[in-house]
């Protein structure tokens with residue numbers, strides 16, 4: 278996998294206690310990496326991070342990325358070969374409640390990671406995760422390309438656009454010439470998968486409700502989304518890290534990692550399929566429609582992923598049915614079977630890897 282690029286290498290993950298960070302930590306452990314994680318807290322209760330006992334399997338550091346001195350000290354101490362910067366205030370509704378927290382974390386926090394990386398005098402490949410929401414959403418039907426204008430009308434989106442500008446200015450000001458650190462930006466959209474308990478996410482709301490014997494209320498049943506499994510952008514981030522480590526031409530490049538259009542399904546279809554996996558006989562048991570607010574589809578932002586295909590040979594790996602199966606099975610194992618979630622997660626990563634081998638994905642070699 279990933280040409281063995283991560284085996285025995287030191288990898289620093291920021292935001293390792295979050296949804297994506299926990300999956301990335303698990304995958305890197307499987308790949309034989311020496312993982313260090315830094316986060317300010319464990320953001321949810323329950324959490325995948327705790328259910329997998331990840332703190333005891335890596336070097337777990339509790340610190341705030343807004344603390345520049347702490348970030349400098351950590352990077353100097355750990356001397357990472359790779360950095361995956363995921364730490365963020367990642368919830369759109371929270372950015373309305375506390376815009377200053379979102380901007381300081383997502384913009385100043387990213388700057389602090391760059392400041393910390395500046396000190397390194399050894400090679401390091403750093404993948405900086407922003408979001409598809411960094412683009413100025415002009416509500417057109419085409420996929421956004423990496424060269425499209427950045428923007429963001431809400432504070433979360435704006436903070437991700439602003440983080441990109443900071444990265445770009447640091448790139449041109451400090452990471453030129455012979456600087457040994459290489460940077461790249463990864464942009465992906467919303468993902469689903471087991472182990473998420475963040476606020477305001479439909480799959481999460483659903484699993485919480487079902488585990489308590491209730492059903493979930495939905496307001497825009499016909500809204501369609503490209504439901505993408507969390508391992509998809511992660512295979513993109515890991516591919517980008519590997520490529521950046523090997524190819525200096527990728528220094529400073531940004532990449533989109535999005536789903537295929539065939540992944541698009543309505544909310545009711547998703548909940549019906551997940552409900553089936555949960556063991557419901559009919560969708561009435563899974564959800565009730567409390568309003569039928571027409572969904573403004575043009576608001577959806579699509580990513581054009583041609584660059585990832587061309588430069589990294591990355592394409593999405595799973596189809597919709599596989600995405601549902603992995604997601605539903607994870608929560609079923611957690612809520613109904615009280616399974617060993619570390620073993621189950623590793624098993625799901627193996628399933629993803631096997632699908633990659635069968636489909637001859639570039640990263641599977």
Ligand SMILES: NC(=O)c1ccc[n+]([C@@H]2O[C@H](COP(=O)([O-])OP(=O)(O)OC[C@H]3O[C@@H](n4cnc5c(N)ncnc54)[C@H](O)[C@@H]3O)[C@@H](O)[C@H]2O)c1
Nearest residue numbers: 292294295296297316317318341342364365367466467468
């Ligand atoms: N989950 C998605 O659907 C999605 C979609 C697009 C982009 N992203 C981006 O991917 C990254 C990871 O998202 P996620 O869903 O795993 O988020 P999450 O909310 O589950 O986790 C956020 C992580 O960041 C850490 N963190 C937050 N503020 C911090 C601070 N000040 N200092 C140190 N650590 C801090 C938290 O402790 C946690 O580990 C984020 O940058 C997010 O914006 C996520």
